[in-house]
Amino acid sequence: MRWTVLPLLVLVPLGYVIISAQQSRESGESKQLEAAARHLTFGYYPSSLQQRIYQVPIPYGAAHVGYLETNSWSTSVLYVQFTTTAGGLDTFLAKVGTSRAALRSGSSEISRSQAREASWTFSGPGPWSGTSMHKNGDKPDHAISVDLHDPDAPTVYVVSTVNFRYGFRDS
Template structure:
């Protein structure tokens, strides 16, 4: 019995052979660091993106250029561009600056669709001037809005100024195929930036004679003593 107990005491137990090695400690430390750092980085990136949603959206739009498809219902409502039902070949591009926002829209419609569109924006076919191209694409956006208006085609256009707070719209129609006119619209919203409120109306500084009353002496002014009092006498020069 004694020999068996001695052998059991001499044999290493399971825990004795499982001492943590340097590699194991490094793995556990690395895992702990990753579990702490990754969520923190994710939260930081998410917070930054949430504060820059508008900037990211603008950058994506600027890089994308003319997007094939109809603008959203909100964009159509804000810019007042009612694309007629059944239109095809839609494309749009939105540009935003400090002074104004612009939406470029094109679509192909029918005779009835063109008539309905013009009526909804407050004009008519009679207001379209033959041979006139009213849409203007700035040079800086020509690479993104690939609109060309070459001579020799049946162009017709009109311009709708902005009444009140509504957007202004430039409309040009390609009538080479009268059954399927192609419409180009640029709707622009301009912003009015008021100067900062001043500290209040500025009070004009009084003139040298303002505090002394009228420059014309009163007939009774000479009745007072012309000799200054001692307290009013000027101090002697040094």
């Protein structure tokens, strides 16, 4: 009995440590690849933490989701692209604090430099609509462009910017 129990007391914790170390290593590699990304990463949603920080609530059932996060000492930016339903667009806009009424027709509110960073071009079939929102304090700014060429499946482009330069205070 002793020869059965003693190896189990050693081997079970050892096996746990080995499995835990491997999972930790794999997690670090995926984070490293994500941090090194220079283009939109498709097929994955931004993490729930990223969605909370940048306040970009991607609607349930969104397709063709892609994102890119860039960081510097004073600014962090999340670029997100997804295709959703008409109801999903309304839900998304409501959750970020706006509505379809705020979308300006024929306008892409994402700047050329921001679009270049995410490899976006806003010269497709359209029609394009967009809005931008500046928020004081610790809330991110949003620039949103929507391709409405298929009103039942609009494609949404979002640039969410968190600026740390002035701290978290109302201005």
